[in-house]
Structure formats: structure tokens, C-alpha cells
Amino acid sequence: MSKVRREHGAGGELMESLIKEELLPNLTMRGEGSVTLDDLDDGATFPSVDGEMVMTTDAHIVDPPFFPGGNVGKLAAAGTANDLAVMGAKPVAFACSIVVREGFPIDDLKRVYRSIDGVLSELGAHLITGDTKVGNTGDVDIVVTMTGVGEIVELVRDCGLRPGDKIVITGTVGDHGMAILAAQQGLDTDLESDVAPVWEAVNAALEVGGVTSMKDPTRGGLAGALNEMAEKSGVRIVIEEERIPIREEVRVLSEMLGVNPLEVANEGKVVMGVRPDMVDDVLDAIRSTEVGKNAEVIGVVEEGTPRVEMETEVGGRRIVEKPVGDPVPRVC
Template sequence: MMIRKEDGAGGRYMNEFLRKHVFSKINSRVCEIELAEMEDSADFNETSVLTTDSYVVDPPVFPGGSIGSLAIFGTCNDLAVVGAEPKFMSLALVIQDGFSTEIFDRIMSDISDACGKVGVSIITGDTKVVEANVGIIANTSGIGMRNPFLDKNLEVLRSYREYPFTWVRDRGLGNGDAVILSGSIAEHGSAIMARRIGFDHGIQSDVFPVWTFVKEALSTGGISAMKDPTRGGVAAALNEMAEKSGVGIKVYEDRIPIKDEVKSFCELLGLDPLTMANEGKVVFGVIPEMADDILKALKKAGQKDAEIIGYATDEFREVVLETSAGTSRVVPQPVSDPIPRVC
């Protein structure tokens, strides 16, 4: 039996692969978050969380960004969605022999600019040049810190209901919680695919540092769960949140923001926007009493397309989509990301 690309592409196949071949061999819990819980980050003391990620995106420069900005923002976003403020990072690069120095310089400039936008410092790293046909691969690790925004959120949340976690967890949804999407979907995956096939449709990746608006939402308070819908898209994020929280989620198709050019591109290629990767969006679970306030905070922070797309329920355990036509269907966990090497 061989390892398949689907085993590392997000979705159900990757989850099954990790549980069978990785977590059965290694697992740990230093503080609250266990490795096998597959959170975006894990805490190693009361004030700090750690995350790590590898980026293999092809092409390495794409409309709206590059592997450089993606590596910085993507890692910082994993910290942000547990409520941590990104502070420190490592950067390791594996570069193919003969790789263009011009493209490399562009990538490094993007890394520098991205660090400045988030306020994060790269404090250690490594570089390897290899003969393998890899282009360029970036590995980053990030440390995020507890902060007043997180503490305010937990204070507001606990004034309405019990919340047993010290960080914002993707398993924190409760019955009746509103589900808020911070903006329009499927832009990153569409931008990568469009560039690969030479389709000039003006689609830009949404690669973006979500901490810039997450901190404003946290300071409003009432967020029970967060997830950034990267590989596997919104469909994967919603299914993970529902399964881990032990609730169902009902969402409404006509409330899910998507740009016209992205929608038409996906229809042209037969792609489901719900399963397409995003790199600058967040799915929030919010107690119903604070949903409108969180939505206002997101819009004030620049997320003009943010929308309440549904709610959590204990009436069922699936993710259910009410379509624009008035019918309902179950949205399953994707088996993998439909576009390989998208991040």
C-alpha cells in the first residue's frame, strides 16, 4: 500500500491517514490542546501556543501573493484562530537547484512585507538546495501569545454560558450559536487553478493576515469557536467544527458570500466553491446574543462581505445546506482538496 497525494490534501482521507499512521504512534498533551485533536495550534504553557506548517504551492508566485506571503500569513492565521497574537516565527526553505533568483527575491520581499503587516519576527531558520524537482518549499513554525483581546472574549462568553477552554477552540460550538463567515469564499483555490490553466479572469488570491480583524472581533466578545477554511474549504471547516463540537450546522446558500467571477469560474470547471481553499478567511461560532455585534465589528475592521451564514443546532449532527431553490442537502466532509499543491 502506498501513500497517496490525497492523504495530505485535507479532508476525510488525510484525517483517516493521520489517525491510523501518525497519532497511533505519537500523541501528546502538554497543556489543554492534544496533538490528536488536530487543532490549528497547541499550547505549551498558559500564555503561549505553537503551530507549524509546510507550503508547497505551485506556482510559487500567483495572483495576489506568493509562497512567501502565504507562508507568513498562513502560519499566523493558524495562531489567530485559537485567539493567540502572532509574535515569533521560524523559516526553513528547500530550494531546487537552478531556481530563479529573480523569483526568489520576489518571494523574500513578500516575506519581509508580510512580517511587517502582522508584526511578527522571524528569529531562526534553515536553507537547503536540492536536486529534486521541488521548485521551492517553505516550512514555518510560529509562536503566539495570550493577549487582552482573547481575555475579553472569554470574559464576555462566560457571562452567557460555561466555556471550559482557555483558548478559542474549534470544538467550542454550542446549540444556537451563529455561524459567521468573514468574507467571500474560494478565491485562493480559484486563483491558483486559473494561473495553472492560463485563464485570465481577474481572480486574486485572498491570502491575508486574519489577526487584523480577529482581534477586533475578540475585543467585542462572545466567540465560541474559530477555524480558517484552508484545504477542503468551508465544507471541511464546518464539518470539523460540527463533529468536534457534537452539534449540527445549518447554513443558507444565499447567505454565503462569493464573488461573481469566482462563481462563474467554478461553474465553468465544475468545481464546488464550498470545497475550495481560502487563505484569508475565518469561520466563527458566536453566541447568539453577540452575533450582530461581532458582525458589525468585522465590517468595521474591513471585512465588508462578512455574513451570518447559519447556526449550530442539536437537532442533527450533519452540516446541512438550505439551497437557494428552497431544498436542503447534506454537505459532506470533502475527501480531499480538489486542487493539489494549493498551499
């Protein structure tokens, strides 16, 4: 099986053949501008639109790079698309830079590109430019950095919560982080990452209207995202523990390992604030999409010192702290 060599990252003939013969054939969404990825020029073009566009980027060093439910390519494409989505922007074009260690199997690189292509095809967006470097990257087999630009459908900020808004989560919480942790620990479980693009659910919600704020609860999990939204919006969020959808396997494993499922990363979820008079319709719209079928209303926004409180299943109230960091190392 052929492996990545140093020269594959050295800008010459060997790199060109890697890109042309191994990567491009696994990609169908290669651009639609007057310069596309096929041109292998210094960059490529994307159709711009009236007014502003959104840009976002994430580097991915997830360990292991192939995990139950996905791989670093799917994660990179979905992760970046989802940061565009929660800004209210439809993904248009992506750039993908790879840093890979010598000896990485080229077949694995192809799988990564097929997964990227799967996400792009679902979104109707294109990978138009990239870069490839090879180094001795120690514990990190591959770094996939995906940057995206998107067309604003309706600009939504993470600071827009208002008292009275309902808090909606588009599905179960903790799946990605617990699946990665299980894989890292070598545990044999049925857990799968939730990694998926969320645009369809977001778009359905935006079409109904009344969405005041959105965030994708990645590193730091739901607890991190809610704390940021509360802080930035200057409001208190009160969530009800029993309404938060958590898979039974996630609950069991998180108790076993002593990890809070609200603090681990999700990679196919959105948490949003919705005007109370719109929330039923928004929930229906989100639930009508595959990625949002388990959506729930989990809380409400109140006036008060910015923080997140949780009404527990036994009837008490406790503060949901902002995590110092995600408890799972190299979760994305």
C-alpha cells in the same frame, strides 16, 4: 540573473553570503530578543509570556509559487499567522525553513522574503530563525515551511460550537483555490487569491466577545472547516446558501470547471461561531477591518447529529459533505 546553486544549501560561506546579502536585506522584522536573526546563531530568542503559548506550522508547496494576489512567501507567513489567529493567539515569532531546487532565481527568493516581511510588518511579528537546503525537488520549485508561536489573547478551540450560535464568515469564499486552479489551467481571469493575515479581524471579534469557535477554512474549504467544527463540537450546522458571499468570477469559474467553491482553500478568511446575542456587534467589529469588510452571518448551530446542512437557494435542504481532500492539487 543569479540562480541557486547546490552550495547555497551546504552550510558554508556561500550559504552565509546568500543569507546575509540576499535574504536579510529584504527583511525588516528580524527579531527583538537578546538573540535575533542578525546574529545568525543556532537559534534566536523571543519574549515569552505568562502561561501557555500557541505553536503551529505549515509547509507550502503551492503551484505556481507566484500567483495572482500573492506568492508562496506571503502564503506561508499569512497561513501560519492565521492558524495562530484562529486559536486566539497574536503572532509573536516565526521560523522559516526553505528547500529550493538548484537553478531557482535568487531574485525570486528575494521577492518571497519581501512578501514575508510585508505580512510580518503588518502583524508586528518577527522572523527570528531559518534554514536553507537545496535539492533536486522535481516539480516543486520551493518548499517554504513557516512555524509560528503566538501569545494567547483568548484561547478559542475548533470544538466550541453550541446550539444557538451563529456562524460568521469573514468574507468571500473560494478565492484562493479558484485563483490557483485558474493559474494552473492557464486561464486568463481577473481572479486573485485572498491570501492575507486575518489577525486584525479576529482581534476585533475577540474584543467584542462571544466567539465560541474558530477555524481558517484552508484545504477542504468552508465545507471541510464546518464539518470539522460540527463533528468536534457534536452539533449540527445549518447554513443558508444565498448568504454565503462568493464573488461572481469565482462562481462562474467554479461552474465552468465543475469544482465546488465551498471545497477549495481560502487563505484570508475565518469561519467562527458567535453567541447569538453578540453576533451583531461582532459582525460590525469584523466589518470595520479591511480583511473582514465582507463578513456575513451564514448560518446557525442546532442540536442534532453532527453534520452540516445547507438550505439551498431553491428552498431545499442538502447535506454538505466533508471533502475527501481539496479538489485543487498543490493549492498551498
